Amino acid sequence: MANTEYLLQMKNIVKTFPGVRALDGAAITVKPGEVVALCGENGAGKSTLMKCLYGSYHADEGEIIYMGQRVDFKTPDEGKEAGIIMVFQELSLIRDLTVAENMFLGSLPHKGFAVDWKKLNDDANAALDELNSSVRGTDYVRDLPISQQQMVEIARGVALGAKILILDEPTSSLTEKEVAALFEIIRKLKAQGVGIIYISHKMDEIFEICDSAVVMRDGKFTGQFVLKDITLDTLIQAMIGRTMDNYFTKANGVVGEEVLKVEGLSVPGVLKDVSFNVRKGEVVGFYGLVGAGRSETMEAIFGVRPYSAGTITLKGEQVKFKGSKEAVKKGIGFVTEDRKQTGLLLPKSCRENMALAALPNIKKGMFVDEDKTLEIYHKYEKIMDIKSPSPEQPIVLLSGGNQQKVIIGKWLCMGPDLVILDEPTRGIDIGAKSEIHKLVASLAEDGLAVIVISSEMPEIMGVSNRIYTMAAGRITAELSGDEITEENLMRNIMVGA
Amino acid sequence: MQDKKSFDFVRFVKSQMLLVAGIVIFLIFGMIEHSFFTQSNIINIFRQIAVIAVMGAGMTYAIIGGNFDLSVGSLLSLCGSVIIMSTNKMGPVAAIVFTLFVGCASGVVTGYICGYLHLNSMVATLGMMNVLQALTLLYSGGNFVSLDNPDIWIVAFGQGNLGIVPISVIVMIIFCVIYGIILTRTVYGHNVKAVGTNPMTCKYSGINDNWVVMTTFIMSGLATAVAAILLATRGGGAQPTMGLGYEFDVITAVILGGADLAGGEGSIYRTFVGALVIGIMKTGFVILGMSVYYQYIAECIIILIAVFLDLRAKGTVRKS
Ligand SMILES: Nc1ncnc2c1ncn2[C@@H]1O[C@H](COP(=O)(O)OP(=O)(O)OP(=O)(O)O)[C@@H](O)[C@H]1O
Ligand SMILES: [Mg+2]
Numbered sequence: 001m002a003n004t005e006y007l008l009q010m011k012n013i014v015k016t017f018p019g020v021r022a023l024d025g026a027a028i029t030v031k032p033g034e035v036v037a038l039c040g041e042n043g044a045g046k047s048t049l050m051k052c053l054y055g056s057y058h059a060d061e062g063e064i065i066y067m068g069q070r071v072d073f074k075t076p077d078e079g080k081e082a083g084i085i086m087v088f089q090e091l092s093l094i095r096d097l098t099v100a101e102n103m104f105l106g107s108l109p110h111k112g113f114a115v116d117w118k119k120l121n122d123d124a125n126a127a128l129d130e131l132n133s134s135v136r137g138t139d140y141v142r143d144l145p146i147s148q149q150q151m152v153e154i155a156r157g158v159a160l161g162a163k164i165l166i167l168d169e170p171t172s173s174l175t176e177k178e179v180a181a182l183f184e185i186i187r188k189l190k191a192q193g194v195g196i197i198y199i200s201h202k203m204d205e206i207f208e209i210c211d212s213a214v215v216m217r218d219g220k221f222t223g224q225f226v227l228k229d230i231t232l233d234t235l236i237q238a239m240i241g242r243t244m245d246n247y248f249t250k251a252n253g254v255v256g257e258e259v260l261k262v263e264g265l266s267v268p269g270v271l272k273d274v275s276f277n278v279r280k281g282e283v284v285g286f287y288g289l290v291g292a293g294r295s296e297t298m299e300a301i302f303g304v305r306p307y308s309a310g311t312i313t314l315k316g317e318q319v320k321f322k323g324s325k326e327a328v329k330k331g332i333g334f335v336t337e338d339r340k341q342t343g344l345l346l347p348k349s350c351r352e353n354m355a356l357a358a359l360p361n362i363k364k365g366m367f368v369d370e371d372k373t374l375e376i377y378h379k380y381e382k383i384m385d386i387k388s389p390s391p392e393q394p395i396v397l398l399s400g401g402n403q404q405k406v407i408i409g410k411w412l413c414m415g416p417d418l419v420i421l422d423e424p425t426r427g428i429d430i431g432a433k434s435e436i437h438k439l440v441a442s443l444a445e446d447g448l449a450v451i452v453i454s455s456e457m458p459e460i461m462g463v464s465n466r467i468y469t470m471a472a473g474r475i476t477a478e479l480s481g482d483e484i485t486e487e488n489l490m491r492n493i494m495v496g497a
Numbered sequence: 498m499q500d501k502k503s504f505d506f507v508r509f510v511k512s513q514m515l516l517v518a519g520i521v522i523f524l525i526f527g528m529i530e531h532s533f534f535t536q537s538n539i540i541n542i543f544r545q546i547a548v549i550a551v552m553g554a555g556m557t558y559a560i561i562g563g564n565f566d567l568s569v570g571s572l573l574s575l576c577g578s579v580i581i582m583s584t585n586k587m588g589p590v591a592a593i594v595f596t597l598f599v600g601c602a603s604g605v606v607t608g609y610i611c612g613y614l615h616l617n618s619m620v621a622t623l624g625m626m627n628v629l630q631a632l633t634l635l636y637s638g639g640n641f642v643s644l645d646n647p648d649i650w651i652v653a654f655g656q657g658n659l660g661i662v663p664i665s666v667i668v669m670i671i672f673c674v675i676y677g678i679i680l681t682r683t684v685y686g687h688n689v690k691a692v693g694t695n696p697m698t699c700k701y702s703g704i705n706d707n708w709v710v711m712t713t714f715i716m717s718g719l720a721t722a723v724a725a726i727l728l729a730t731r732g733g734g735a736q737p738t739m740g741l742g743y744e745f746d747v748i749t750a751v752i753l754g755g756a757d758l759a760g761g762e763g764s765i766y767r768t769f770v771g772a773l774v775i776g777i778m779k780t781g782f783v784i785l786g787m788s789v790y791y792q793y794i795a796e797c798i799i800i801l802i803a804v805f806l807d808l809r810a811k812g813t814v815r816k817s
Contacts, residue, residue: 328703367682
């Protein structure tokens with residue numbers, strides 16, 4: 001009875017969608033109390049494999065053995081009932097409900113016909129406390145930053161009593177403190193014998209928290225490794241089929257005149273006296289904790305957040321945009337942090353998504369030149385290696401990383417002078433990540449001014465020529481050259497926090 | 498490429514399904530009552546739908562933009578009185594300009610309320626519906642108004658023919674083609690669909706989403722003004738309540754045409770086919786001498802089926 005050793009075995013899973021063979025002999029095993037990393041490039045089929053497991057998709061072929069029995073969940077509810085809980089990559093909370101309501105949606109505690117609000121909120125708070133989260137059950141989801149929304153999703157899994165907890169890129173927008181708290185929880189659940197499947201593109205996390213790693217490539221199973229026995233390079237080689245020499249590329253071009261100068265920018269309660277500049281040909285990083293005001297600064301510049309004081313000078317001309325339309329016209333591109341809410345038109349095609357911002361420039365006479373939009377799509381598809389069966393594929397059906405690439409393409413194709421990239425590699429696999437870093441560097445070398453916001457220290461250190469640190473709505477330091485060290489960065493983001 | 502073709506093919510078949518359904522209904526009516534097949538009846542059907550199709554073209558914009566415009570019926574009444582009374586006062590050319598202006602102005606007001614103040618469009622346009630009806634009654638004194646000179650050239654819009662084709666039908670075709678081209682081929686049209694899909698993404702992508710929403714109501718108001726000219730000149734006069742209930746027919750046409758009720762997708766051509774189906778039914782019921790109440794019930798059932806199909810289509814999208 002070798003079977004009882006495993007909590008879960010998935011064998012030879014095949015799943016096809018129109019035009020895509022998403023899974024083609026995928027497999028994974030999980031023992032009780034084991035944390036299994038599931039890795040692979042964007043579009044390798046990780047999320048799809050998990051959806052086949054808990055019942056959201058139905059595998060065409062293959063076998064799933066869960067707790068010694070062959071199972072075949074028809075709906076996500078059946079999977080949930082059996083103790084398989086998935087925390088989604090794309091946040092799926094309902095914005096206008098409270099945290100507690102979201103956590104127990106579908107199984108609200110009740111007294112007679114009435115919802116038992118006290119029990120509901122108490123249960124929610126208990127689960128949140130366990131994660132050391134400051135979020136309360138009565139908070140509205142719409143008021144929470146993404147990081148905390150993700151925490152709520154995880155707390156939901158904990159509260160529902162998972163036997164297998166699937167975490168799909170859970171840390172992509174968590175702060176280091178929150179990541180530490182999450183790992184604490186994972187260890188706790190592990191000790192209770194819960195099996196955890198951990199999907200991530202962050203290699204350091206995988207080596208820190210996981211016991212073994214399943215590698216997938218193009219929907220196929222390439223191997224399950226015990227992490228103690230292998231090195232990072234072996235794992236990467238298995239994932240992308242080659243080794244990687246350097247992960248980061250720094251722009252190394254001529255720094256020219258000032259493109260953007262911001263002085264004394266203030267937004268009541270959010271930003272206080274923010275001043276900085278960005279020049280042609282350089283990559284300027286913004287580092288800080290989530291909530292330090294980095295995204296808000298960029299929103300103010302881009303014209304989508306009103307500000308009370310300060311001047312913004314773009315290419316020598318003082319500007320105050322009343323909306324993104326003017327900002328885009330003046331050559332600013334902005335890859336936002338929250339792709340689903342502010343980056344994508346989910347049901348629209350990849351081609352339409354990419355052409356969205358540049359449309360006024362893609363005209364033949366009075367009309368939109370659809371052939372040109374297709375040409376542009378193919379150009380950036382190639383540059384960034386976007387994996388989509390067709391330009392007309394609705395973007396919602398692409399893997400998370402590929403969606404992000406389309407958005408980056410959307411801003412590059414409008415020919416900007418200044419590009420702002422807010423967490424540009426969130427959810428992007430390491431191969432593509434280094435491609436994007438190279439792209440960022442080459443953009444700067446071609447004479448663009450580039451701003452990168454990132455919460456990942458190695459990334460911000462690796463790509464920036466200059467770094468501003470922010471804390472509590474203020475700029476706390478400007479670092480360049482040798483001053484860019486881990487200690488300096490850490491010290492300056494904690495100022496006043 | 499293969500994919501693109503099969504996808505469009507499915508859509509093509511779907512849109513033509515409605516046309517097929519319309520033809521089947523037409524044949525059924527014709528089998529029951531042979532006069533249905535006469536040339537004059539067929540022309541009459543098209544004349545009937547001119548008003549709904551023109552207004553439907555405007556409503557398609559509002560619905561794709563993510564809103565409903567319930568005020569169009571009352572606006573039709575107002576513009577009807579305006580075209581007749583101002584023709585009497587200022588002559589046809591000035592009257593036409595003025596009527597179109599009234600339609601656009603109403604669109605600006607509704608559009609501002611929904612686009613910039615972000616009021617729910619159902620509530621806002623329901624309010625506008627009453628305001629515009631009240632304005633019509635005040636303006637016309639609550640009376641039926643008619644042209645002083647019933648032979649003035651403007652009546653050609655409602656009564657004239659070019660060969661056997663009514664001028665109102667020609668106006669409808671030109672109008673729908675223009676609206677269709679704007680929607681499918683211009684940057685503005687693309688933006689309307691984008692804003693209806695996700696206004697936040699547009700706000701962050703160099704599109705003034707508030708303005709786009711407002712203009713969809715202007716498109717609807719303008720279309721209604723044109724429809725009012727066609728309708729009022731047909732009889733050479735206007736009842737202050739002549740537009741009563743038209744919003745229902747118009748929205749039905751758009752829904753039948755398969756526009757996404759949550760915004761983002763829709764087509765003028767399909768709305769036109771929707772209007773055609775409604776026209777066939779209405780004429781059919783009249784010719785069969787059935788009570789208008791059956792017509793209401795039938796229309797309601799059709800709407801429910803269309804909405805159900807719409808929901809089911811979306812349900813499958815959500816699942817994946
Ligand atoms: N419902 C669907 N219809 C069509 N294609 C789909 C669907 N869902 C996923 N795919 C395709 O299947 C492939 C695998 O996608 P999946 O989301 O599983 O990748 P992933 O490994 O999770 O990638 P990422 O790291 O970017 O999240 C992709 O090519 C994707 O476009
Ligand atoms: Mg995924």
